Amino acid sequence: MTLAPTGAPHSRQLSSRVIGYYHYTQNPRLTLINEFGTIFWSTPFVWYTPDRYETVQDAQEFLALPLQPTHRVGPISEDSLPHLVIALRRVQPNFGQPGGGWEIAVGAPVYLSRISTLR
Numbered sequence: 001m002t003l004a005p006t007g008a009p010h011s012r013q014l015s016s017r018v019i020g021y022y023h024y025t026q027n028p029r030l031t032l033i034n035e036f037g038t039i040f041w042s043t044p045f046v047w048y049t050p051d052r053y054e055t056v057q058d059a060q061e062f063l064a065l066p067l068q069p070t071h072r073v074g075p076i077s078e079d080s081l082p083h084l085v086i087a088l089r090r091v092q093p094n095f096g097q098p099g100g101g102w103e104i105a106v107g108a109p110v111y112l113s114r115i116s117t118l119r
Helices: 027-036 056-062
Strands: 020-025 046-048 071-077 084-090 102-106 115-117
């Protein structure tokens, strides 16, 4: 594990040059991921973070999510993320959460990776 940019939780270095990204999701979306084998919603883009959170509370707070995520998908290599729509930036406060993590967004399907249950 290496320390993510300034003050963020840990992110995972997959190799000396490739960063791993994660997607945090709730159970209903997990069903869609498993059924179709990709991460893609009806929204224009999907959010990812280089930050690996171990708890529901940390993921919800740092990513300013409206609902508590139940699962973490990834790590997904940076090379596997197509069509970057929003470059790496700080998560702004939203939904009563402080934010402060890091995020990117892509506008095309990403093929399924490892899924972990959050505590």
